Amino acid sequence: MGEPHRIGIVGTGWISGAYLRTLRDHPAVTIAAVADLDASRAASVAEGITGCRALPVDSLLRDDSITTILNLTVPAAHASVALSAITNNKQVYGEKPLTSDMSSARSLLERAATAGVAVGCAPDTVLGTGVQTARAAVDAGAIGRPLSAVAVMATPGHERWHHHPDFYYVPGGGPLLDMGPYYLTALVHLLGPVAAVTGASSRLRATRVIGSGPREGERIPVSVDTHVTGVLHHASGALSTITTSFDAVRTTAAPIEVHGETGTLAVPDPNLFAGDVRLFALGASEWQTVRPSAGYADASRGIGLLDMLTAPAPRASGTLALHVLDAMTSLLRSAGEGRRIELTTTTERPDPMPLVPAATWRSRP
The missing domain is CATH 3.40.50.720 (NAD(P)-binding Rossmann-like Domain)
Structure with a gap:
């Protein structure tokens, strides 16, 4: 050792x-x-x-x-x-x-x-039992051939709780670059790399008001679009629809749903490590909860760094992050230019995670 x-x-x-x-x-x-x-x-x-x-x-x-x-x-x-x-x-x-x-x-x-x-x-949240159990179900054929996915992140904006939210509303910020990595990284784990994107975006207002902390009541400028939506054309042929918004109050949509020929998977919030994965099989009468079967159990932020230092093939890699950034910046470019954009990068799906108990990864040198 x-x-x-x-x-x-x-x-x-x-x-x-x-x-x-x-x-x-x-x-x-x-x-x-x-x-x-x-x-x-x-x-x-x-x-x-x-x-x-x-x-x-x-x-x-x-x-x-x-x-x-x-x-x-x-x-x-x-x-x-x-x-x-x-x-x-x-x-x-x-x-x-x-x-x-x-x-x-x-x-x-x-x-x-x-x-x-x-x-x-980051994000390494996708290495927890939530997204990894969903991936294991997809790979095992639980929904048949995957055809599409829907991903939704909707909030009224981080200025309501963050004491210094300025960087969310300048270039490099916005809902897609801030929260999109969780959803896009999960979608690459679930459905593979993205070949092209088609996007659209909008901006609700030109300023935001800080809602708490020492700067409460201060108005800050908004110089990026705050609602971004689009279609990801996966290399596999599957299509994902993604919406990230700082302009919405609430949503009842599942964070991610994956649709296949013989079933639908509801995937928990990819900003969290765990959560219930639910399956609705073709011909069933109700959703069934899928037992956790993969991923780092009871994980928290930093598990991706430990994985990089100890795993033969790091799963939260720079190559994957580059591809996700390519998808996000291409979505924003597509929204601005009004056309489909082909990505210039690709990546392999990271190696699937076995189920790793908390006691194992917490003690592994």
């Missing part, structure tokens, strides 16, 4: 707490240092982790004792932080999306390949 991977975390905002709950005491990793533009926030996080240092961002990225960077910065900084890490010969696992544009994402993966370092990217 080798030494634990020494990790440096860049970005100690809200989402870092979810990662720390998974990684802080895991035997495969040591959180060696943290950094944030807010030095006091980084110091506060470091105090709660044995042996962890709070460093300036540049110092952490250059630290030779750190082998892996966990990049939890805002989307606009994903590319620059990841490229700096690669330049310093470190592998990188980042929050979604991989970057905010295809040019920087391609450059990132090319630089990583040249340097011989791995790149991984």
Whole structure:
């Protein structure tokens, strides 16, 4: 058994707490240092982790004792932080999306390949028992030949709860780049890569009002479309319809439904790791709940990083994240140009997950 991977975390905002709950005491990793533009926030996080240092961002990225960077910065900084890490010969696992544009994402993966370092990217929620049990059912023929899927994410906007929601409403943000990675990554797991897209989008209003926190009542500008919908033309021939919206109040639609010749699967929220998978078979009279049969049980954010460090073929890979980014940016381009867009990337479906009990993955070095 080798030494634990020494990790440096860049970005100690809200989402870092979810990662720390998974990684802080895991035997495969040591959180060696943290950094944030807010030095006091980084110091506060470091105090709660044995042996962890709070460093300036540049110092952490250059630290030779750190082998892996966990990049939890805002989307606009994903590319620059990841490229700096690669330049310093470190592998990188980042929050979604991989970057905010295809040019920087391609450059990132090319630089990583040249340097011989791995790149991984969220979301890893799709590695939990929810999406993986649904995939196992599809692969086992529970719905026959898959024909189509419908994915829906509808909220009234993150400014209602987020204290600093500005980045959701500037280029690199919006409902598709923010929440779309969960749904598109799940759809690639379920139905395979996307060959082309057709999109449409709209914007409800030009400003948003922050609903809580120290800036409550402040009006911020909106410079991206806040309702995006479209069709994904999968290479397999299946068609997926996706809607992501910051302009809707509520929906009764299942997060994802997959339709096949002999049945329909209702897939739980891909922003969560678990949830009931339900099957309605042709000729049945009611939905049946499918027993969890695949995925990391009781997982939480950070499982994708552990998978990257320990699995023979990482499932939350940079290649998959690049393809998902290609699909999303192509949808936005299609909406703007009013035409079908062929994707320039593809990816293999990640290896399916067996069922891994929580006690197993939490103790695996």
